[in-house]
Amino acid sequence: MELVSPVDYAKQSVRAVQDYSLLAGRSVANLFAHPRYLTDTVQQMDLIGVGSVPIVVLTGFFTGAVLALQSANSLARFGALSMTGQLVSLSMVRELGPVLTGLMVAGRNASGMASELGSMKVTEQIDAMRALGTDPTKKLVTPRVVAAVVMLFFLTIISDFFGLLGGFMVAKLILGLDTYEYWNTAYQSLVYGDVVMGLTKPLLFGFVIATMGCYYGLQAKGGTQGVGRATTQAVVAASVLTLVVNFFFTRLLMAFFKIH
Amino acid sequence: MTEPLQSEDVIIHFEDVAIAFDDLVVLDGVTFDLHKGETKILLGVAGSGKSILLKLALGLLKPDRGHIRVLGQEVTQMKENDLFELRRLIGMVFQESALFDSLTVRENVSFRLREEHVSEDEIERRVRESLRFVELEHTVDLFPSELSGGMRRRVAIARAIITQPELLLYDSPTGGLDPVTSTTIVELIVKQHDEYHTSALMVTHRLQDAFTMASHYYDSGAKEMRPLLGAHGEPKVNLDTTFVILKDGKVIFDGNAPELARSSDEYIREYIA
Numbered sequence: 001m002e003l004v005s006p007v008d009y010a011k012q013s014v015r016a017v018q019d020y021s022l023l024a025g026r027s028v029a030n031l032f033a034h035p036r037y038l039t040d041t042v043q044q045m046d047l048i049g050v051g052s053v054p055i056v057v058l059t060g061f062f063t064g065a066v067l068a069l070q071s072a073n074s075l076a077r078f079g080a081l082s083m084t085g086q087l088v089s090l091s092m093v094r095e096l097g098p099v100l101t102g103l104m105v106a107g108r109n110a111s112g113m114a115s116e117l118g119s120m121k122v123t124e125q126i127d128a129m130r131a132l133g134t135d136p137t138k139k140l141v142t143p144r145v146v147a148a149v150v151m152l153f154f155l156t157i158i159s160d161f162f163g164l165l166g167g168f169m170v171a172k173l174i175l176g177l178d179t180y181e182y183w184n185t186a187y188q189s190l191v192y193g194d195v196v197m198g199l200t201k202p203l204l205f206g207f208v209i210a211t212m213g214c215y216y217g218l219q220a221k222g223g224t225q226g227v228g229r230a231t232t233q234a235v236v237a238a239s240v241l242t243l244v245v246n247f248f249f250t251r252l253l254m255a256f257f258k259i260h
Numbered sequence: 261m262t263e264p265l266q267s268e269d270v271i272i273h274f275e276d277v278a279i280a281f282d283d284l285v286v287l288d289g290v291t292f293d294l295h296k297g298e299t300k301i302l303l304g305v306a307g308s309g310k311s312i313l314l315k316l317a318l319g320l321l322k323p324d325r326g327h328i329r330v331l332g333q334e335v336t337q338m339k340e341n342d343l344f345e346l347r348r349l350i351g352m353v354f355q356e357s358a359l360f361d362s363l364t365v366r367e368n369v370s371f372r373l374r375e376e377h378v379s380e381d382e383i384e385r386r387v388r389e390s391l392r393f394v395e396l397e398h399t400v401d402l403f404p405s406e407l408s409g410g411m412r413r414r415v416a417i418a419r420a421i422i423t424q425p426e427l428l429l430y431d432s433p434t435g436g437l438d439p440v441t442s443t444t445i446v447e448l449i450v451k452q453h454d455e456y457h458t459s460a461l462m463v464t465h466r467l468q469d470a471f472t473m474a475s476h477y478y479d480s481g482a483k484e485m486r487p488l489l490g491a492h493g494e495p496k497v498n499l500d501t502t503f504v505i506l507k508d509g510k511v512i513f514d515g516n517a518p519e520l521a522r523s524s525d526e527y528i529r530e531y532i533a
Contacts, residue, residue: 035375120360128358131318132372132419133348135340 023141023218024211030135030142041143048109048144049151055104056155057162063096064088064163068170084177085186088167093190093198097160099246102205105152106238110213113144114234117217118227126218136218145210152206153199160198193257197250204249205242212238269295270329271427271459272317277326278509279312286312288509290326294427297500299453299460301470303531304506310463311355313506314429317461318352319343331426348372351420351458355431357412359404359419365391366400369419390418394448410441417448421456428452430462434469442469447485451478467532474501474517505531 004012030036071087117140120126129136164186171177216234220226253259272294279287286309294300302310315321316328319335328335333346359368367374369390370383378386391397394414404412413433420428430449434442446469453460454477464470474497476485488496497517505513505528513520513528520532 123361124354124356124358125360127315127320128352128354128360130320130344131347131350131352131354132375133344134371134375135344 019219020211020215023137023215024207026137027141027145027211027214030138031146033138035138037139037143040139041146044143044147045151047112048105048147049154052105052108052151052155053158055108056101056159059100059104060092060097060159060162061166063100064092064166064168065170066166067091067096067163068167069174072170072175081175082177082181083185084167084171084175085164085182085184086189088171089164089186089189090194092160092163092167094194095198095246095250097163098156098198098201098205099242101152101156101159101202102209102242102246103239105148105155105206106209106212106242107235109148110209110216110234110238111231113210113213114217114220115227115231117214118220118230121218121220122223122226141211141214141218144214145207148210149203149206152202152209156199156202191259193253193259197253197257197259200253201246201249204245208241208245209238212241271296271298271331272461273327273329274313274317275327275329277313277316277323277328279309279316279321279323279325285509287316287323287506290506290509290511292504292511292514294459294461296459297457299449299462299473299501300504301473301501302461302463302504302506303465303467303470306465308506309509310465310506311431314352314431314461314463317429318347318350348376348423349426351423351425351428353413353416353420353428353430353433355435357404357409357416359412359415361404363403364400365396365402365404365407365415368404368415369422371419372423386422390422391415393421393452394418408441410437410444413437413441413445414448417445417452421452421458424456425458428458428460430460430464432463432465434464434466442466443472443485446472447476447478449473450476450485451480454478455480470501470503471517474498474503 067088068084071084072081075081075083075087117126126136129139167186168179168182171182172179213234216230216237220230222229270293274290274292277287277290278285290313292300302313304310312321316323317330317335319338323336326336331346331349335343335346338346360371363371366387369387373383373386387400388397391400394417396411396414396418399407399411399415404415407415417433433449434445437445449460449462450473452458462473475488475495477488477498478484479486488498490496499516502516503513503520504511507527512525513523520528523529
């Protein structure tokens with residue numbers, strides 16, 4: 001294995017951050033410049049949004065269910081089993097809904113974007129597009145970013161709902177809680193800040209996931225092996241960055257909404 | 261942004277162009293001109309920087325040194341957004357065709373027209389016309405993966421010529437093809453030149469293709485390529501077809517076929533032998 005000097009490694013890292021920042025910036029700037037590719041955006045929305053519904057539903061449902069199951073034991077010790085709805089609701093809406101949906105979409109779509117764009121890169125299709133007078137960041141990157149941001153928002157709502165439903169099924173069928181009590185505590189516990197926090201995060205996660213997927217795809221080189229490497233890197237980077245961004249953004253929003 | 265050319269006749273002007281990747285010097289002080297109506301063939305061994313030269317002309321890469329003027333514009337100084345405008349006047353055929361594999365032949369060939377919001381009727385007419393030119397009208401609904409290597413090259417030519425560009429760049433259009441298919445591609449390039457007189461820069465490492473292009477013309481009546489003959493039936497060459505030979509990143513020959521044949525340079529003599 002070839003050894004890289006620390007100076008070269010540092011230069012490569014700084015260049016990678018610079019290239020990523022430029023791509024991310026351009027993907028936003030393209031929204032204010034012609035041409036805009038609406039058809040491509042809708043197509044990506046279908047691919048990212050509609051295509052991800054089954055995994056988001058399943059993930060949300062079983063996460064909510066297991067939350068109710070796990071928390072029941074602890075809550076019962078304090079005689080607070082009736083708070084199950086509140087616990088599931090707060091956990092799903094504030095944290096698990098957006099984060100798990102983000103991670104699912106990162107695994108499914110960041111990889112898809114990286115492999116698709118990576119294949120296009122190594123077979124000179126990206127160069128061909130530029131040679132035909134079309135900006136690949138406008139035609140390929142911006143539609144994916146917009147689609148991911150918009151669809152992750154709605155997917156998170158779906159995930160939250162099915163998480164609550166999963167929690168309810170456990171609460172009703174296994175813990176024997178009252179339907180009204182579960183939904184009432186779940187609803188009452190949520191404040192404006194919780195909902196805003198839970199629905200603002202996916203916008204940021206969608207942006208991170210799509211730009212990461214596109215960045216690694218457009219950086220791919222070295223044939224099919226390079227595409228495979230780009231795909232893996234995209235999923236890892238998108239997932240890790242989603243979690244890192246989640247922490248800092250949560251802290252910021254908690255300070256903003258004075259949530260403790 | 262746009263600077264007038266010294267001579268309106270010059271379509272591409274390379275002046276002292278150099279580019280290196282890490283420590284590898286690929287082009288070092290390359291200078292040549294492509295004139296209007298001329299077909300210039302870039303020859304050189306694999307890795308001599310021929311394809312890089314085409315990418316430089318298109319502004320897909322920036323040189324480390326030198327000036328490149330294409331259709332009167334200094335591409336080395338242009339921003340990417342301005343380059344997109346310029347590239348619309350240029351047709352490029354890539355080495356491995358570079359067709360969009362998720363689009364049909366129709367969508368590939370019409371890509372640029374759709375970007376320009378041309379009407380559907382007009383697109384259909386011009387796609388058919390372009391595919392008829394390369395004799396592949398029947399493949400209009402197929403995907404690139406359903407075509408042979410030679411057919412893909414022909415579709416790539418159809419995509420490049422659909423807007424009737426002022427300049428065509430061919431990157432090893434016959435590379436990796438069998439001799440019969442190669443001749444078909446060369447015949448198409450000769451046909452394109454003889455019918456539209458488009459200036460062209462072609463990269464190849466196949467000398468026989470270069471000489472075929474210089475010594476043949478397209479007979480539109482017979483619909484085939486025929487040898488150029490002089491008044492007394494002797495073989496003739498087209499002086500509009502010129503050659504540039506690259507060696508170690510430098511131009512070691514720039515001239516037409518008779519000049520190439522007369523060259524006393526040992527490397528060139530060995531190369532054309």
